[in-house]
Amino acid sequence: MKLDMVAGLARRIRDSIRDKLTRIATSNTRSIAGKLTLLLFVLYGGDYWDLNIPIVIFAAIGLVASSLQTNGWYWAVIVAVLAKGSLPRFFVLDNHKILMIYWALALALSATPAYLATNARRLIGLAFLFAVAWKIASPDFAEGSFFHLTLVVDGRFSGFTRIVGNVSADALASNQLSMRDLLSGDITSFKTVDSPGLSMIAVGMSWWTLFIEGAVAVAFLGAGWSHRLHCLRNPLLILFLLSTYAIATVIGFGWLLAICGYAQTENQEKRSRIAFLVALLVLQLYRAPWTQLTFSPTT
Amino acid sequence: MDKSERSLSIAQTAMPDNRVSSAFNPYIESLRQYGASTLLVVVALSQWSFVKNSNLTPWKGGGFGMFSTVDAGPFRRLVYRFKCQGIWTTVDVDLAGGPDLLRNTGEIRNYPSQDRLKTFTEALASMVWIRTDRTRHEHVCPTDHEQGQCPLYPYWLATTRTSLIQATQPVPRRSNNRQADTHYRSYSWSALPEKRLPSGDVQVVELIEVAVEAISYDRATRTVAQHVVARCVAPGLSTSQLKARLGMPLELGQRQ
Numbered sequence: 001m002k003l004d005m006v007a008g009l010a011r012r013i014r015d016s017i018r019d020k021l022t023r024i025a026t027s028n029t030r031s032i033a034g035k036l037t038l039l040l041f042v043l044y045g046g047d048y049w050d051l052n053i054p055i056v057i058f059a060a061i062g063l064v065a066s067s068l069q070t071n072g073w074y075w076a077v078i079v080a081v082l083a084k085g086s087l088p089r090f091f092v093l094d095n096h097k098i099l100m101i102y103w104a105l106a107l108a109l110s111a112t113p114a115y116l117a118t119n120a121r122r123l124i125g126l127a128f129l130f131a132v133a134w135k136i137a138s139p140d141f142a143e144g145s146f147f148h149l150t151l152v153v154d155g156r157f158s159g160f161t162r163i164v165g166n167v168s169a170d171a172l173a174s175n176q177l178s179m180r181d182l183l184s185g186d187i188t189s190f191k192t193v194d195s196p197g198l199s200m201i202a203v204g205m206s207w208w209t210l211f212i213e214g215a216v217a218v219a220f221l222g223a224g225w226s227h228r229l230h231c232l233r234n235p236l237l238i239l240f241l242l243s244t245y246a247i248a249t250v251i252g253f254g255w256l257l258a259i260c261g262y263a264q265t266e267n268q269e270k271r272s273r274i275a276f277l278v279a280l281l282v283l284q285l286y287r288a289p290w291t292q293l294t295f296s297p298t299t
Numbered sequence: 300m301d302k303s304e305r306s307l308s309i310a311q312t313a314m315p316d317n318r319v320s321s322a323f324n325p326y327i328e329s330l331r332q333y334g335a336s337t338l339l340v341v342v343a344l345s346q347w348s349f350v351k352n353s354n355l356t357p358w359k360g361g362g363f364g365m366f367s368t369v370d371a372g373p374f375r376r377l378v379y380r381f382k383c384q385g386i387w388t389t390v391d392v393d394l395a396g397g398p399d400l401l402r403n404t405g406e407i408r409n410y411p412s413q414d415r416l417k418t419f420t421e422a423l424a425s426m427v428w429i430r431t432d433r434t435r436h437e438h439v440c441p442t443d444h445e446q447g448q449c450p451l452y453p454y455w456l457a458t459t460r461t462s463l464i465q466a467t468q469p470v471p472r473r474s475n476n477r478q479a480d481t482h483y484r485s486y487s488w489s490a491l492p493e494k495r496l497p498s499g500d501v502q503v504v505e506l507i508e509v510a511v512e513a514i515s516y517d518r519a520t521r522t523v524a525q526h527v528v529a530r531c532v533a534p535g536l537s538t539s540q541l542k543a544r545l546g547m548p549l550e551l552g553q554r555q
Contacts, residue, residue: 091355092372092403092411095362098342106335115331122336122451127363130343134357134364143368149369153523182514183376189524199518209366221399222438248366 012268024277025270030113032261034069036280038062038258039105041078044252047270073101075108091279093171096253099127103260110293117245120264124257125220132213148202152192153179159291160247165198203282213242219265231244237261254283353412354511354529360410370513372409375528381428381535382506392423411511411529420509424533426542428502504535 024032041059046052058078061068068074082101086093087277106119133139151161152175161167171193178190219233237257263277325537346361354361358371379392394404407419510530516523536544 044427075437088407091360092405093359093362095358098361101338102335102339105338109331109334111331118332119335122533123339124338126336126343130363131365134367138357138364138367140369140516143518144392145516146369147365148518149516149523150366154481179374179523182525183374185376185378189522192521192523202518 020175020234022270026267028070028113029263029265029273030110030116031066031069033116033259034075034107035063035066036255036259036262040252040255041100044255046085048085048089051082051089053242054081056087070112072108073102079108080106094250094253096250096256098117099123099253101257103256105126114256117264117266121220121233124260124264125217128213128217129221132210132217135206135210135213142210144203144206146202147205147209148194148199149192151198151202151205152194157247159294161175161198162291163294165201166195167193167198168195171195209215209244212236212243216240234261234265234269234275238272238275238279242282245283247284248250251283251287254286255280258283304437308344318544323372345395349410349412353410355410355412356408356513358409371515372405374514375408376525377408378510378512379406379423380508380510381502381504382508383502383504386398386523387508408511413529413531416509416511416529417533420507420531423509424507424535427536427541428504475535503538506532506534 014142038059041055041065045055045059047174055078058081063076078159079101082104086097086101088217090098102123103120106116106123110116110119139144140145148216151157151165152167155176158172161172173193175192178187181187182190202256216233219229219236223230223233238261241258241261243250258276258279261279262273265273265276342361343363346355346357346363349355349360350364352355356370356372356375357368364543378389380387380389382388407415508530511528512525513528514523514525
């Protein structure tokens, strides 16, 4: 009797979730992408008060007034606010803050979900194309120097370096201290301390990054010409999101790409739509202090 | 699926992404389709040009080169060298009393084009400098100082005429009177935050050099080193300019 009740309840919950997911997968992508973008602005709108406060206010209004989420003029105001706050800091801001402006502009210009999908696909493809071009042009990327140094001195990678690279906390602290001394002028050079396998990991990460970013660029820019690329583009972007932001936890950037990815899906690509939405949630899990949870303070 | 969703679905299916619905104006149609991506391409090409020609770090100014090179803004540093009485010294400077241009050092680190670095250096050279000889780590990290682990560095404060004028009237005058001289000092720096009150003297700086250094990394030898990305030299204020700036009569103090 009790088992039947539990089974019935479980069935109702499952049906309810399936129903909600089906609704999300078949609803207006432009509206949901707008909503998620506004949430992105509220959460990761900017570090500068004169940019952050107006953008949070406008985004909050848009989140409450759902008709604004698909209103081109509303998005044009958002673009103006973002541009006013960002342009004076153009040479200081991170690139995803600038990418937010292109995306808000796409939302302002796109009258239909089809327009938005086209714009999202182009923005993703071009952003990855230029990212790969820079990495190929950079002499210290392909041969692994960039990732090698980043792994041993950049605090954002410490967890990964300790878990996968088997580098001790003392070694990382020593490298970071030396880097601080170098940048303050106390020393003119120093040698990094690492583990024997870290060099190969750095080279592997470099080639993986070149492969996945290049593949995303080709798949998104070539989706109109090749059915195979068209089918591959969503899995490749999701793979990029889940693999990259687990290590480099720039969650705001990850969210922006996931929202663009969601917006460019077609009606028949329901699984991809849900996967992009799930990716948004998974990216939040990456923010947890996994290093502290993995290692006790004494190790 | 309700009626509106179904009609939307049909509309999307009927309009492939590269053949979206026709509009009245072809220019607006093009803008809708290509506006955002064209802006991205323009910024990306400009960034490439700025990096290749004007020392912009690939991480900024559009930032498509982020995570591609160790030449990132936080790994660049500004090096200040002052020439006083014929001797060059590398110094630390405190620009809290300076104008916005000088306080926003992040921007000049990221993008030290010749023009921008020249403007920055000339702005530095036009300031009044006070040498305090306090320890850098005393300022940055009291704990290190307590442990006696920090060397002594020349430490320089910048101030401006504005910060002097902000002090209570009347405008102070230097004199040979020791008491008045003391009064002048405490009076003049009162515009600076209390904790920054300097204990040194105004200095004549003949030349100021500002260099932007970036790091490089040799993976084979595991060595991190620095190299100069850009540098600029500008003459500092002469004694007479300094006196005029501080409102000091030429016949008092050091004569030229």
